[in-house]
Amino acid sequence: VLRYGAYDAEVIERLRWIETVLASVMASALQKLEAPLDIRAMTAQALQMGDEGHNRNRAGTSLLLRELLPAFLTLDHPSADVVSVARFISGNDHFFLNLTMPAGKAAADAAAGVEASSVVTTMARNGTEFGIRTSGTGGRWFTGPSGVIDGLYLTGFGPEDANRDIGDSTITETVGIGGFAMAAAPAIVAFVGGHADDALAATRSMYEISWSESRNYKIPALGFRGTPLGIDCREVVHTGVLPFVNTGIAHREAGVGQIGAGVVEPPMEAFVRAVRALAETLG
Amino acid sequence: VLRYGAYDAEVIERLRWIETVLASVMASALQKLEAPLDIRAMTAQALQMGDEGHNRNRAGTSLLLRELLPAFLTLDHPSADVVSVARFISGNDHFFLNLTMPAGKAAADAAAGVEASSVVTTMARNGTEFGIRTSGTGGRWFTGPSGVIDGLYLTGFGPEDANRDIGDSTITETVGIGGFAMAAAPAIVAFVGGHADDALAATRSMYEISWSESRNYKIPALGFRGTPLGIDCREVVHTGVLPFVNTGIAHREAGVGQIGAGVVEPPMEAFVRAVRALAETLG
Numbered sequence: 001v002l003r004y005g006a007y008d009a010e011v012i013e014r015l016r017w018i019e020t021v022l023a024s025v026m027a028s029a030l031q032k033l034e035a036p037l038d039i040r041a042m043t044a045q046a047l048q049m050g051d052e053g054h055n056r057n058r059a060g061t062s063l064l065l066r067e068l069l070p071a072f073l074t075l076d077h078p079s080a081d082v083v084s085v086a087r088f089i090s091g092n093d094h095f096f097l098n099l100t101m102p103a104g105k106a107a108a109d110a111a112a113g114v115e116a117s118s119v120v121t122t123m124a125r126n127g128t129e130f131g132i133r134t135s136g137t138g139g140r141w142f143t144g145p146s147g148v149i150d151g152l153y154l155t156g157f158g159p160e161d162a163n164r165d166i167g168d169s170t171i172t173e174t175v176g177i178g179g180f181a182m183a184a185a186p187a188i189v190a191f192v193g194g195h196a197d198d199a200l201a202a203t204r205s206m207y208e209i210s211w212s213e214s215r216n217y218k219i220p221a222l223g224f225r226g227t228p229l230g231i232d233c234r235e236v237v238h239t240g241v242l243p244f245v246n247t248g249i250a251h252r253e254a255g256v257g258q259i260g261a262g263v264v265e266p267p268m269e270a271f272v273r274a275v276r277a278l279a280e281t282l283g
Numbered sequence: 284v285l286r287y288g289a290y291d292a293e294v295i296e297r298l299r300w301i302e303t304v305l306a307s308v309m310a311s312a313l314q315k316l317e318a319p320l321d322i323r324a325m326t327a328q329a330l331q332m333g334d335e336g337h338n339r340n341r342a343g344t345s346l347l348l349r350e351l352l353p354a355f356l357t358l359d360h361p362s363a364d365v366v367s368v369a370r371f372i373s374g375n376d377h378f379f380l381n382l383t384m385p386a387g388k389a390a391a392d393a394a395a396g397v398e399a400s401s402v403v404t405t406m407a408r409n410g411t412e413f414g415i416r417t418s419g420t421g422g423r424w425f426t427g428p429s430g431v432i433d434g435l436y437l438t439g440f441g442p443e444d445a446n447r448d449i450g451d452s453t454i455t456e457t458v459g460i461g462g463f464a465m466a467a468a469p470a471i472v473a474f475v476g477g478h479a480d481d482a483l484a485a486t487r488s489m490y491e492i493s494w495s496e497s498r499n500y501k502i503p504a505l506g507f508r509g510t511p512l513g514i515d516c517r518e519v520v521h522t523g524v525l526p527f528v529n530t531g532i533a534h535r536e537a538g539v540g541q542i543g544a545g546v547v548e549p550p551m552e553a554f555v556r557a558v559r560a561l562a563e564t565l566g
Contacts, residue, residue, distance in 0.1 A: 049334075
């Protein structure tokens, strides 16, 4: 309920607890660790354990708790605080997404600012528009209408309740996980009525529009091939293949929050506009 | 080093630590849990996270630590003891096998003693012979020579150092995990030079010799089909397909311990003998 615009008293209270108790316990735990958390290594492991790193994060969250456990056991904080933090993380299989998103952002930012590069460095949606930025065009946004998500709804909700695609979690697909690593997580497609082969096909089609393959993120079911990495907006326009994006579904009314999860197509216009802008920079 | 005949001072010391510190901390932790550990549910989850439950147990061990974490945080034991137990479990990705083997034994025993049933209820090896028991023939063992393991060795060891197949961990295959759930763990075959498709093929071939399919253990890559469950010794003899067994490799000299892991074929003789004995019971 902390995502997608929920803001009732419980949410505010939980945010204050995060700001005080959770932040404080985590800060101390991170100092106790013998080495900093290696989010990239943990994400790589999680992709070999059925996560794709966006809509499924059970393995990543489990690995995180395993890393934190020795530190948690020796903190000077009140044990009730440490227990509450451990239960909070353990009770939310998506907690690891809070770490992969900023890690993805750091990786994508490192690819920004390469002259004439057509690699996409940001994808984000505000519920109305879906925008991208490319490495070669700096801070300019290229946008199109935000899509309608094809997904599975929580009990009591349906497509008529859904807002258009919203949020910045598409940073996962931008760095080669999430929808791009679907082949690592056949459980997701099976859950929404698809088949394991659909998961393999989703990742395979993303190689057509990607500049490279990840050296770090490997998919066992594809013989440890690296995930498709670096969306090339020229190839999106050339092939007509749009990035495969996993995401959550927000309620259309502010205050309700997340009501489901599924897949969504970005608008082709954004990629066409980016290619035109890149062409202009080349004169 | 605690398995496969290693017995040096470090092993004895560790065994004493297990008998005192680990047993005591675990006993207290189990009492603190709100509900008993559900090993079957955890194994089912682990099979959706890249484990097959015999040669790969990283997900199961991670899930176990996640379950124990809240209890560990509130134990009255010296924190150094709790930390040492947590580090020991976390430092051994195979720890969960210590729980799945007895859980498998309990499940297999529940299938024993059914009149005329040709379902295999035990498979075990002593380094010289591979023996099976069936539900319909009670405590009688049917044996053949123990196989040579086709596997990957730890640095410094090779096939010339290997003992023949040994141990009782084949209880995992007996209850439909391990080699029978290979399709859940493509990382294992890729690691030894095979391909993800080999993992799918291994599980698919086991349906030919199995009585049923598990209602609990599902494989995402096979569209959530249940794992092949209940080896039917008649079908083994009829099809010529032998159970696919994952296992560790012990050094041929006592005291050295485990030197690798791989796959091994049980001897057909054992299954032929079991079928003949079953026929005799039917008169």
